Amino acid sequence: MVLDANWAVKWLTLCAQAMAEHRVELIELDRAIGDSDHGENMDRGFQAVLVKLGESTPETPGAALKMTAMTLMSKVGGAAGPLYGTAFLRAATALGDSAEIDPAAWAGALEAARDGIVARGKAESGDKTMVDAWTPAVDAARAAADGGSTDVLSVLVAAAEAAEAGAVATDPMVARKGRASYLGERSAGHRDPGAVSSALILRAAVGAAA
């Protein structure tokens, strides 16, 4: 399996599919602790990405991710727009003009994306945000890549599984960032919608390579 521009297009297409499928679930999660627009916004943003992909075919994974960044920042509307937009933009910058992504490059792209989210949202691990999905994903991808894995699929899987576990781990947390932080202790007992959508995005990356 090679992660090239075709893979990136398939990944983004599966992201759009996942957001459409999980739109209601994300809305429900966000209704509990936010303003219930996360599913709607993510679906709209990725549908706009699909439209862009229909208009032109990116030549590199980096180009695909940069186009996605711009589209999400312009179409999502809420906080997820600049956060995911920054994540995709930083990942695109990390990948540069490479035609293919190897395990180390994937770990590097995830790390750049996570750092972008942290810089933009000023959130840390444990704040009950998407960072709580991204940081375990970065660590898992890095460990897999550093462990000498040449099989990029196993690195994608490690990142996705860690993000999913990270999302589950937000359940008992008390939110310290974003709209949910206004709820204080009452935010505990609900899963963070941003962490869930992050896990969906990283799971779609596996699906595109499988």
Next chain:
Amino acid sequence: MTVSIVVVSHSEKIADGAVELAAQMAPDVKIIPAGGTDDGRIGTSLEKVLAALERGSEQGSGDGAVADGTVVITDLGSAVMTAESALEFLEDPAGVLLADAPLVEGLVAAAVAAQGGADVQAVRKAAEAAGRIVQQAEPASSGEEELEPVTSAPPDCTGDFELVNQAGMHARPAAKVAGGLASLDAEVTINGVDGASMTGLMTLGAGKGAVLHVEAWGADAERAVEYVGGLVEAGFGEP
């Protein structure tokens, strides 16, 4: 050429309304709204913000002057993030400054400073000074610390001026004073508030007959005191 201002709000109506309000006090300043999403929903749009920044940086009416920068004022959290993202997309973000200021008070103060010819740093400063006044007005806030005198050194120049116009220090005089002072190289307090802060001056509630005690530090200290004195003695051009 003056500094331009971009207003980023989740609501198109808020951005447009705030611009309309500020334009009353700063008719010559280019103030550009970037409110709502592309399709008119509540939210923010990178494309809208980038387009507004583009307009803000455009040259003036063919006088060859170089744009003196743009100050961006935002409302809620994700508007800040969208504005920051826009800076990341700009090829040349130099001269574009984000102000950490409340939207309406900060915008009016910034617009007035820009109208008075302040540079981009001073315009941002004027916006942020408006924010400190708002914080101070909240009882549980510790914002007062930030309003301590800028220096413990004695002022380089002082002056006392009695207000002679009927209405006293209302919005337009405060705008004139703050706008002029923001463009000078001086730290100025008037009865203890930041002289470059329009909202600060308005909180003085100084009516006709009140005396303004002006203290100024810095290279333009004397000019600053003379500027305030001249305006006050002329009754701000009002009866």
